[in-house]
Amino acid sequence: MTTSRPLTIALEEHYNDPLLVEHFTGLDAFRPPEIGKRLLDLGEIRLREMDEGGIDIQVLSHAGPTTQKLDPDTAVRMARQTNDRLAASIALAPDRLAGFAVLPTPAPEAAADELERCVIELGFKGAVVNGLTNGKFLDEKQFWPIFARAQKLDVPIYLHPALPSPAVAEVYYDGLGREFPELRGPVWGFTSETATQAIRMVLSGALAEYPDLKLILGHLGEALPFMLWRTDDLLSRPVCNGMTFSETFRRNFYLTTSGNFSDSALACSVTEMGIDHILFAVDWPFASNKAGTDWIKRSALSEADQAKVLGQTAKKLLRF
Ligand code: GRE
Ligand code: ZN
Numbered sequence: 001m002t003t004s005r006p007l008t009i010a011l012e013e014h015y016n017d018p019l020l021v022e023h024f025t026g027l028d029a030f031r032p033p034e035i036g037k038r039l040l041d042l043g044e045i046r047l048r049e050m051d052e053g054g055i056d057i058q059v060l061s062h063a064g065p066t067t068q069k070l071d072p073d074t075a076v077r078m079a080r081q082t083n084d085r086l087a088a089s090i091a092l093a094p095d096r097l098a099g100f101a102v103l104p105t106p107a108p109e110a111a112a113d114e115l116e117r118c119v120i121e122l123g124f125k126g127a128v129v130n131g132l133t134n135g136k137f138l139d140e141k142q143f144w145p146i147f148a149r150a151q152k153l154d155v156p157i158y159l160h161p162a163l164p165s166p167a168v169a170e171v172y173y174d175g176l177g178r179e180f181p182e183l184r185g186p187v188w189g190f191t192s193e194t195a196t197q198a199i200r201m202v203l204s205g206a207l208a209e210y211p212d213l214k215l216i217l218g219h220l221g222e223a224l225p226f227m228l229w230r231t232d233d234l235l236s237r238p239v240c241n242g243m244t245f246s247e248t249f250r251r252n253f254y255l256t257t258s259g260n261f262s263d264s265a266l267a268c269s270v271t272e273m274g275i276d277h278i279l280f281a282v283d284w285p286f287a288s289n290k291a292g293t294d295w296i297k298r299s300a301l302s303e304a305d306q307a308k309v310l311g312q313t314a315k316k317l318l319r320f
Contacts, residue, residue, distance in 0.1 A: 009311045035285050049290075126158065164190075219283075
């Protein structure tokens with residue numbers, strides 16, 4: 001690590017736990033072997049590529065699918081074991097790695113307890129939820145104990161995509177799935193489902209009940225910054241304790257740059273959200289560390305704003 005460049009913390013950086021991934025099949029459609037190898041690496045390859053990209057700290061999260069797609073008992077057991085193993089891996093490079101927990105959302109009270117255990121006992125920075133919980137959006141009231149605990153602990157929940165539910169995939173993506181498996185995945189299926197989840201967090205009243213809850217979206221907000229004006233215009237009324245949709249979204253959501261190194265998307269996101277709600281992420285190993293940091297450095301952001309995005313805001317938000 002050098003002192004001549006800004007502190008760089010990357011927020012959506014994935015790994016796989018070998019015992020958790022045993023529960024899932026069919027992950028290979030858009031994951032070539034070199035990606036699979038990197039997901040399993042918590043040492044040499046990861047740290048080398050962090051050095052090559054000038055990344056000081058990766059906040060690790062398990063790649064999807066995770067415990068959202070397990071039965072409640074299995075989810076509780078596997079979440080605990082997976083988080084313990086992640087903590088042990090982080091302990092081998094504690095100045096370079098940090099963690100977001102997996103939560104057994106199929107058992108919401110247990111998920112709240114697991115979040116607290118991970119934050120208090122393991123030093124984790126929050127949690128990542130990968131897509132729907134066995135077909136249910138997270139804004140359903142049964143999941144609100146998780147938000148209550150996150151707000152109390154003052155840690156963020158990262159709403160990360162996963163493959164859309166089979167019913168959605170059939171209607172929206174069948175027919176093109178063989179030639180373009182990425183369509184129902186990262187190209188559009190991830191984006192549309194996660195944007196829907198974010199909108200539902202506002203409209204469900206969850207953010208009226210938990211006004212200090214911090215939520216993170218990757219990929220520069222899953223296209224929502226581009227849609228804020230139109231969403232307000234069409235809702236045309238306050239939707240959350242007297243606040244408009246965009247006011248609520250700007251208050252509670254933070255966006256990361258994961259896997260979306262687009263100058264125009266960044267400009268739109270900064271304009272809509274304010275620089276203090278934009279954080280750096282790569283989406284490693286699905287995107288390149290060096291491509292991410294090189295892009296920020298040649299972006300139109302001032303040096304001061306680059307330093308905020310690259311690390312200062314994350315340092316505050318995650319209390320490094
Ligand atoms: C994934 O498989 O989870 C994935 C991709 C590409 C980009 C991001 C991502 O295949 O999470
Ligand atoms: Zn990701």
